[in-house]
Structure formats: structure tokens, C-alpha cells
Amino acid sequence: MKEKIHPVLHEVLVHCTCGNEFKTRSTKKEMRVEICAACHPFFTGKQKMLDSEGRVEKFNKKWAKKAASAEGQAEAAPAPADAQ
Numbered sequence: 001m002k003e004k005i006h007p008v009l010h011e012v013l014v015h016c017t018c019g020n021e022f023k024t025r026s027t028k029k030e031m032r033v034e035i036c037a038a039c040h041p042f043f044t045g046k047q048k049m050l051d052s053e054g055r056v057e058k059f060n061k062k063w064a065k066k067a068a069s070a071e072g073q074a075e076a077a078p079a080p081a082d083a084q
Helices: 052-076
Strands: 010-016 021-026 031-033
Touching: none
Parallel strands: 010 031
Antiparallel strands: 010 021
């Protein structure tokens, strides 16, 4: 392997806008982040599921119609006659 091609890793203190600080290693000497694990909604359990404009209901309604029409076609179709 070639020598002196790898970057130097530094132990850095990461600063979040929420005030949380933690140590990690990086090639940068200082890191500032907007969201960390302490304030991100997914990790804090405060995540909200938004259903804008009833998209889930619209999807279910659309597929319910297709499933009903497929069942209706299956019932309306005559059974194939056995060839003897």
C-alpha cells in the first residue's frame, strides 16, 4: 500500500443547533450540524405522519374499485366447458 495518501483523522467535538455536543472522529477539525440524534423527530419519538389531502384514502378507494371490478369479472365469466 502507498504511504502518506490517507487523510489524518482528528477527534472532534460536534456542535448541534439544539445545544447537544458529542465527540467523534473526522478529517475536519470542527463540525456544526443542524440536526442530531437528540433532536431529530425520528429518534425522539415525536415524528408525525402527515396525510396531506387524503392521499391514503384516495389510494385505498382507487384500489378497492379495481379489486371489486376484478371480482365481478371473475364471477360473471362463464366456467370453461370441459372438453371430452
